[in-house]
Amino acid sequence: MVSWFFAEAAGVATPRDRRIVAWAGFAPDLDVLAYAGAVVWYGFDKDRAFENVWQAIHHRYTHGMSYVLLTGIVAWLLATKSGARARIAALAMLASAVHNFLDVTLGGPTWPVYPYWPLSDLAWGVPWSWTIGEWPNVVVLFGCLGAMLLYAKRVGRSPLECFGGRADAWLVGVVRQQRAAEASAATGRLRWIIWIVLALVVLAVLAPLGFDPFG
Amino acid sequence: MAAVRALLWLSAAAMVGLTFVWPALAPESRAGLVYQVAAVGVLAVFFAALAAPLWRKACKAPRT
Numbered sequence: 555m556v557s558w559f560f561a562e563a564a565g566v567a568t569p570r571d572r573r574i575v576a577w578a579g580f581a582p583d584l585d586v587l588a589y590a591g592a593v594v595w596y597g598f599d600k601d602r603a604f605e606n607v608w609q610a611i612h613h614r615y616t617h618g619m620s621y622v623l624l625t626g627i628v629a630w631l632l633a634t635k636s637g638a639r640a641r642i643a644a645l646a647m648l649a650s651a652v653h654n655f656l657d658v659t660l661g662g663p664t665w666p667v668y669p670y671w672p673l674s675d676l677a678w679g680v681p682w683s684w685t686i687g688e689w690p691n692v693v694v695l696f697g698c699l700g701a702m703l704l705y706a707k708r709v710g711r712s713p714l715e716c717f718g719g720r721a722d723a724w725l726v727g728v729v730r731q732q733r734a735a736e737a738s739a740a741t742g743r744l745r746w747i748i749w750i751v752l753a754l755v756v757l758a759v760l761a762p763l764g765f766d767p768f769g
Numbered sequence: 770m771a772a773v774r775a776l777l778w779l780s781a782a783a784m785v786g787l788t789f790v791w792p793a794l795a796p797e798s799r800a801g802l803v804y805q806v807a808a809v810g811v812l813a814v815f816f817a818a819l820a821a822p823l824w825r826k827a828c829k830a831p832r833t
Contacts, residue, residue: 563774563821651784654784655785655788658787670789676796682800682805701820
């Protein structure tokens with residue numbers, strides 16, 4: 555969400571390029587896919603998946619300079635074919651690097667990043683880093699959520715643009731209290747997709763923290 | 770507004786420095802007050818420079 559606002563504040567003109575910068579900011583956390591795979595591999599024993607995979611890989615391979623450069627190359631290849639490609643690639647790399655910095659300062663002291671992997675295994679974290687539940691993270695989270703709703707209402711677009719124009723139009727229609735038919739072409743199927751994606755994102759965030767609704 | 774955008778780019782670049790340059794130059798300084806003050810300052814500037822152009826755009830948008 556911060557990355558989408560970053561692209562918007564930097565004046566990125568097209569939805570496609572804003573999406574690229576936004577997803578570049580999220581990209582370091584794609585290592586969560588390895589954890590999801592490990593949970594399935596270990597027969598849904600999330601403790602073993604956490605110990606054997608998540609603790610070993612989280613932040614190690616996707617939170618470093620090499621991955622930031624890779625993100626820039628992918629962004630350059632995907633960006634709208636115009637003179638702004640280099641700028642989009644630079645913004646994508648910055649968004650990815652900002653993610654690393656926010657993980658260092660707002661991700662808790664127990665999850666360092668590895669800025670020079672694969673050249674060096676130097677771990678970089680700070681002991682005073684705020685954990686997920688502390689007030690700075692709560693302020694950022696609710697600030698972003700509030701900004702998303704207000705911005706959608708006033709300007710007519712939001713970070714939901716990352717999931718496509720129809721998802722964005724749906725949110726804009728909801729916050730502007732337009733009638734369903736006028737709000738967007740969003741169908742019932744799209745709404746289900748949005749809710750399922752939202753639920754998966756919440757689970758992906760909560761699962762590594764040890765959240766267990768049945769235990 | 771160009772100045773605010775420049776500040777946004779600069780604060781993001783400072784984050785790059787604090788994440789990818791500082792560890793190489795002073796790996797033992799992670800707990801130091803200097804790094805903490807620099808990091809918190811950069812965070813504050815970044816979020817302020819992020820919010821300002823968005824706020825302006827939202828205020829200029831026609832009311833619906």
